[in-house]
Amino acid sequence: MKIAMLGFGxxxxxxxxxxxxxxxxxxxxxxxxxxxxxxxxRRPHPMLGERxxxxxxxxxxxxxxxxxxxxxxxxxxxxxxxxxxxxxxKHVVSANKDLVAEKGPELFEIARNHRVKFCFEASVxxxxxxxxxxxxxxxxxxIESLSGILNGTSNYIxxxxxxxxxxxxxxxxxxxxxxxxERDPSADISGLDAARKLVILASLxxxxxxxxxxxxxxxxxxxxxxxLAEAKQQGETIKLVAEAMQASDGYRLSxxxxxxxxxxxxxxxxGVNNAVVVKGDLxxxxxxxxxxxGGQPTASSVLSDVLNLALNQAVQLTFSNEVxxxxxL
Amino acid sequence: MKIAMLGFGxxxxxxxxxxxxxxxxxxxxxxxxxxxxxxxxRRPHPMLGERxxxxxxxxxxxxxxxxxxxxxxxxxxxxxxxxxxxxxxKHVVSANKDLVAEKGPELFEIARNHRVKFCFEASVxxxxxxxxxxxxxxxxxxIESLSGILNGTSNYIxxxxxxxxxxxxxxxxxxxxxxxxERDPSADISGLDAARKLVILASLxxxxxxxxxxxxxxxxxxxxxxxLAEAKQQGETIKLVAEAMQASDGYRLSxxxxxxxxxxxxxxxxGVNNAVVVKGDLxxxxxxxxxxxGGQPTASSVLSDVLNLALNQAVQLTFSNEVxxxxxL
Numbered sequence: 001m002k003i004a005m006l007g008f009g010x011x012x013x014x015x016x017x018x019x020x021x022x023x024x025x026x027x028x029x030x031x032x033x034x035x036x037x038x039x040x041x042r043r044p045h046p047m048l049g050e051r052x053x054x055x056x057x058x059x060x061x062x063x064x065x066x067x068x069x070x071x072x073x074x075x076x077x078x079x080x081x082x083x084x085x086x087x088x089x090k091h092v093v094s095a096n097k098d099l100v101a102e103k104g105p106e107l108f109e110i111a112r113n114h115r116v117k118f119c120f121e122a123s124v125x126x127x128x129x130x131x132x133x134x135x136x137x138x139x140x141x142x143i144e145s146l147s148g149i150l151n152g153t154s155n156y157i158x159x160x161x162x163x164x165x166x167x168x169x170x171x172x173x174x175x176x177x178x179x180x181x182e183r184d185p186s187a188d189i190s191g192l193d194a195a196r197k198l199v200i201l202a203s204l205x206x207x208x209x210x211x212x213x214x215x216x217x218x219x220x221x222x223x224x225x226x227x228l229a230e231a232k233q234q235g236e237t238i239k240l241v242a243e244a245m246q247a248s249d250g251y252r253l254s255x256x257x258x259x260x261x262x263x264x265x266x267x268x269x270x271g272v273n274n275a276v277v278v279k280g281d282l283x284x285x286x287x288x289x290x291x292x293x294g295g296q297p298t299a300s301s302v303l304s305d306v307l308n309l310a311l312n313q314a315v316q317l318t319f320s321n322e323v324x325x326x327x328x329l
Numbered sequence: 330m331k332i333a334m335l336g337f338g339x340x341x342x343x344x345x346x347x348x349x350x351x352x353x354x355x356x357x358x359x360x361x362x363x364x365x366x367x368x369x370x371r372r373p374h375p376m377l378g379e380r381x382x383x384x385x386x387x388x389x390x391x392x393x394x395x396x397x398x399x400x401x402x403x404x405x406x407x408x409x410x411x412x413x414x415x416x417x418x419k420h421v422v423s424a425n426k427d428l429v430a431e432k433g434p435e436l437f438e439i440a441r442n443h444r445v446k447f448c449f450e451a452s453v454x455x456x457x458x459x460x461x462x463x464x465x466x467x468x469x470x471x472i473e474s475l476s477g478i479l480n481g482t483s484n485y486i487x488x489x490x491x492x493x494x495x496x497x498x499x500x501x502x503x504x505x506x507x508x509x510x511e512r513d514p515s516a517d518i519s520g521l522d523a524a525r526k527l528v529i530l531a532s533l534x535x536x537x538x539x540x541x542x543x544x545x546x547x548x549x550x551x552x553x554x555x556x557l558a559e560a561k562q563q564g565e566t567i568k569l570v571a572e573a574m575q576a577s578d579g580y581r582l583s584x585x586x587x588x589x590x591x592x593x594x595x596x597x598x599x600g601v602n603n604a605v606v607v608k609g610d611l612x613x614x615x616x617x618x619x620x621x622x623g624g625q626p627t628a629s630s631v632l633s634d635v636l637n638l639a640l641n642q643a644v645q646l647t648f649s650n651e652v653x654x655x656x657x658l
Contacts, residue, residue, distance in 0.1 A: 018469070018611055025471060029536065121466060127612035129466030136465065136642070137450060137458030140347070140632035142354060207358065265618060268597045282347055282629035283456035286619035289594060290612055300611035303469035313465070315642045 001310045004038040004059040006081055007072030008045060008052075010179070011095055014295020015071060015302050016047075022303070032310040034303075037065060040072075056081050060088050067309055069302055070094040079103055086110045086118060091314075093305040095122035095298055101199040105209055105321040117314050119305035124150070124197045127297025128290040129304075130276045134204055135317050141280025143205040145245035150197040152272035152292040153181040153188035154220045154240045158257075159270045162228040162237060168221070180272050180293070190219035191240060191255040198242040198253060201276065204317060206246065208324040210253065216329055218256035235262050239269070250327035330639045333367040333388040335410055336401030337374060337381075339508070340424055343624020344400060344631050345376075351632070361639040363632075366394060369401075385410050389417050396638055398631055399423040408432055415439045415447060420643075422634040424451035424627055430528040434538055434650040446643045448634035453479070453526040456626025457619040458633075459605045463533055464646050470609025472534040474574035479526040481601035481621040482510040482517035483549045483569045487586075488599045491557040491566060497550070509601050509622070519548035520569060520584040527571040527582060530605065533646060535575065537653040539582065545658055547585035564591050568598070579656035 003019075005012055019036055026032045038059050039045075041052045056077075059065055068085040070092060072078050078099055082092050087110060094100065099107075100123045111118040121131050125148075134143075149155050153175050160171040172189070175181040187193045195215040202210045220240050231238050241258040244251060260267050265287045269275040274292025279285050291297040308314035332348075334341055348365055355361045367388050368374075370381045388394055389410075397414040399421060401407050407428055411421050416439060423429065428436075429452045440447040450460050454477075463472075478484050482504050489500040501518070504510040516522045524544040531539045549569050560567050570587040573580060589596050594616045598604040603621025608614050620626040637643035 022469065022471070026469075030468070127609075128615055129462040132466045133458040133462045136637060137461045137633050138629065139359070139636055140351065140355075140629050142351070265597065268592075268594065280456075280629060282625045282632075284620050284626065286457055286617075288615075288617060290615035296611045297613065300467065300469050300609060303611075304466050307468055308465060313644045 001032065001066050002035050002037045002064045003067040003069060003306065004040070004065045005036060005069045005071060006040045006078070007070065008039050008041050008048070009071065010295050011298045012039070012071040015069060015299040018296060018299035018303060026307065030307060030311060032307055034306065034310065038062070060084050065090060067091040067093065067306060069306065070096055071302070073098070075099055075102060082107060082118070083110050086114050086116055089114055089116055091116045091119070091309045093119045093302055093309070095120070095302060097123040097196045097200060101196050101211065104203065104319060108316065108318045111316065117309060117316050119309065119314055120317070121305050122298050122301035124200050125274050125276060125288065126292040126294060127300040128274060128276070128288050128292065129301070130288045131200070131204060131317055133288065134201070134278060136315055138278060138280055138283065138286065141282045143246070143278060143280055145243065145279045146198070146201050146205055146276065147241060147243040147266070148276035149239055149266055149269045149274055150194040150242045150276070150292065151188050151240060152274055153185060154194070155269065156180050156272045158220060158223065158228070158239060161223070161225060162232055165225060167225065189221060191217045194240060194242045195255045198244055198255060202244040202251065202253060203319040206251065206324065207319050208322045209319060210324055214253050214324070214326040214329070216254040216256070220257055223257050231259055236260060237267060239266060241266065247327065250325040252328040253326065254328070330361065330395050331364050331366045331393045332396040332398060332635065333369070333394045334365060335369045335397060335399045335407070337368050337370050337377070338400065339624050340627045341368070341400040344398060344628040347625060347628035347632060355636065359636060359640060361636055363635060363639065367391070389413050394419055396420040396422065396635060398635065399425055400631070402427070404428055404431060411436060411447070412439050415443050415445055418443055418445055420445045420448070420638045422448045422631055422638070424449070424631060426452040426525045426529060430525050430540065433532065433648060437645065437647045440645065446638060446645050448638065448643055449646070450634050451627045451630035453529050454603050454605060454617065455621040455623060456629040457603060457605070457617050457621065458630070459617045460529070460533060460646055462617065463530070463607060465644055467607060467609050467612065467615065470611045472575070472607060472609055474572065474608045475527070475530050475534055475605065476570060476572040476595070477605035478568055478595055478598045478603055479523040479571045479605070479621065480517050480569060481603055482514060483523070484598065485509050485601045487549060487552065487557070487568060490552070490554060491561055494554060496554065518550060520546045523569060523571045524584045527573055527584060531573040531580065531582060532648040535580065535653065536648050537651045538648060539653055543582050543653070543655040543658070545583040545585070549586055552586050560588055565589060566596060568595060570595065576656065579654040581657040582655065583657070
């Protein structure tokens with residue numbers, strides 16, 4: 001299968017390299033030959049040579065490209081590119097949480113109308129399989145609640161503050177040095193990034209279109225070293241927890257710092273790890289845990305989606321555009 | 330979709346009840362009408378009335394039955410029934426770990442030849458999605474190792490011994506009283522049950538047919554209260570850990586009691602919970618955690634398989650009958 005990529009940042013490079021490194025493995029294990037033919041970049045890149053292209057038309061007008069991987073992020077121009085690619089009969093695999101949260105149902109419909117698929121496992125939880133299992137392995141359950149640690153940067157900062165008594169600014173600076181935090185970390189710190197991922201999880205779990213203004217959102221700026229020390233003394237910890245639950249009168253979604261006791265499954269999720277706990281009426285609590293970000297883990301989810309498409313076994317995850325009744329705001 | 334069940338023990342009753350309780354939910358959410366038409370039982374059962382049948386022929390010869398759920402366990406007569414159902418053009422969903430471990434490749438071939446599917450998510454980890462995610466969401470990875478707590482009974486016993494200083498026999502008796510342990514708990518205690526599940530995980534991960542005699546297996550009978558107390562004093566614990574890894578000279582599979590430090594993801598898996606840690610070359614450690622047994626959690630996996638079949642989106646998980654090179658025995 002000939003594929004093209006949109007974007008060549010840290011995730012893009014991770015996907016590109018992983019695809020090269022695993023080319024023979026995928027051919028021998030699955031009989032799938034994956035070739036990254038073109039990569040859309042702003043300007044020519046030495047790693048890419050001839051493969052680097054600077055116009056989207058070079059990709060969308062190429063009939064040999066069957067699948068487009070979008071790793072540029074943001075709503076525009078990603079949305080126009082993805083919808084044009086789908087309309088041109090190309091599958092799209094995306095890691096773009098903003099876009100899925102905001103434009104999911106529109107993209108699902110375009111994909112359906114053009115008999116292709118729009119896959120987005122990588123948009124939540126990086127390398128942790130969670131969206132697909134929620135819809136393909138837990139769908140026999142009524143989902144009662146979701147909770148998780150969905151932002152690695154803020155979790156790393158809180159872990160360092162608690163374990164090493166680093167001040168917030170110091171912990172943040174270290175996260176930036178290690179490449180975990182963006183240069184502008186405000187979406188991580190404020191809870192916005194976690195809220196976006198919660199919106200996608202809730203939308204899939206309950207087949208409605210939740211949005212950011214449905215989430216009561218608080219960041220970690222207000223967490224003090226003393227709060228963490230006090231929690232630690234009592235054998236507890238404080239984490240930025242994203243939660244969604246279905247009550248009789250509506251759904252309740254929140255992101256905020258929360259005390260976690262040592263017998264809770266999220267207690268051990270430290271550093272840049274992420275975890276999602278799904279409570280089904282049949283299974284009870286099921287937890288998915290692992291690396292929530294980074295080029296290689298994200299590449300795992302992106303390329304697994306691509307392999308499912310190549311093997312003609314991808315399932316279109318969807319949620320409706322029905323607006324849910326939300327309480328507790 | 331009209332379905333039939335083979336077996337009506339605790340798992341069978343769980344599946345039957347869950348199917349009744351969720352009938353309207355599946356119809357409204359997925360447009361799937363699931364009807365349990367017949368249940369194979371040894372003798373008529375008051376809960377079943379007319380639906381209880383005492384011959385397999387009443388099921389296999391009924392052209393309206395599209396899917397057979399096997400929850401009887403054991404190799405025979407389950408193997409003959411399943412292969413006959415597949416040959417009659419019916420999908421089969423099974424929770425039978427012995428059978429998948431021993432006869433997997435034969436059943437996959439019968440299913441392929443008759444254009445139906447043989448699904449078995451429930452055979453490992455009860456209600457925890459793990460087999461499907463391994464092959465549908467992590468398949469872009471070379472799997473480096475697998476480890477897990479795969480037997481709830483032995484984990485419960487060790488947890489009670491450590492937390493409450495119960496003697497082995499007392500903890501076992503409590504597990505039996507609570508319905509966690511079978512009347513004959515030898516397969517749980519000896520590690521055999523965990524070894525069977527490890528064989529299925531390794532076979533799927535590396536596409537080879539591992540078998541029980543590839544597993545170096547030790548049970549929990551030799552774990553003494555003093556060992557547990559010593560571990561606890563050092564902030565550690567002892568668990569029955571199943572492990573498989575790929576080394577340069579072959580695969581190494583083992584089940585046995587093992588010290589676990591508090592920063593290991595398996596540390597917090599207590600009581601009857603199960604967990605599987607998959608180490609992929611792209612993702613690093615990913616953990617799946619939840620209730621590893623019981624009627625309702627198992628029903629979650631069985632009915633999710635059934636829904637995938639009804640929606641025509643089930644993927645046939647397979648492994649080859651190639652014999653692996655195994656070391657360390």
